[in-house]
Amino acid sequence: MLGTPIKTATKLRTTLKSAPPMQSVRFHGPRDIRVDEVEEPMKPAYVGICGSDLHEFTSAPLSHEFDGIIEEVGEGVTHVSPGQRAVVRPTIYDGNCSACKLGYNHCCENIGFIGLSGFGGGMSRKIVAPAAQFYPIPDNVSLKIAALIEPLEVSWYAVNLSPFKPGDSVLIVGGGPIGIGIVQVLKLQGATRIMVAELMENRKKLCGEYGATNILDPREVDIASRVHQLTDGGGADVIFDAAGVEKALLDAIPACRTQGTIVNIAVWEKNPAIPVNQLMCNELRYMVAALYDEMSFLDVIRAISHGHLTPENMITAKIPLDQVVAGGFKALLEHRHQHCKILVDVQA
């Protein structure tokens, strides 16, 4: 049932008998996001604002990091039931392309997201989507915490796809929500040294609280020299780039050990000029991780339920739906130094 390709899953939608007008946060144009009344029929509870939502805000219904309460299910749906709390796996795929046939449906040639390319999104009072996209939330995990499952997936999957092994020293470029997630996953998996290159004070503080051993401010230290110093001259075994900023990447490359690996998780606004000869001389590997697979999704739900990941302190504000523009998008864009994750309480 879980992971059923869209073509068959569309038969198994959660549906409502009637569809009264409801409020939904919608994209009208660059920097023009409004709370509209719409005629569309889960009942989202908490939504996290993601960096990609910010890109949309400045450059689509919105928001793909969310959970809620199931109101009604279609015929034959047994893994979730009305009244149950569920988190949404937002990636939608065709099940037919070469990536899907190889089992990598998160790399689908026709990939879409609930909240970015269809089915409404978390910032609607109610949504309807294929049943296979909904995963039950364990009883001991709150709806608020469950809204952080999706961004943590990105961090979890990237670490697991990378060659990281316990005992490694790691540099994370960018201590935002994804970088902080990587700190948590690396700590759980036994990294010896977790170094984070970050400028903003609130993020530095959170990374430290979650287990980063060294916070490096690129305005104060030369990142590569400091990493070599901290690793007895060896360099970082693995570097995760969660920033997507050319200068930050160029600063980080010489921090990597010979035959080490740089893993990109960032979405770049502009392609960087990567010094390939520099990678070649040290036989560095440059790889990328995109999104997450279903196994990671289930693993993160379990890790939170077992208390192995405790993301609550990443939430820096909780706002009602009608304050989403000023208290959400603009707050993240203009007051980044104060925020990590802003949750929107959709039913408030």
Ligand SMILES: [Zn+2]
């Ligand atoms: Zn596909």
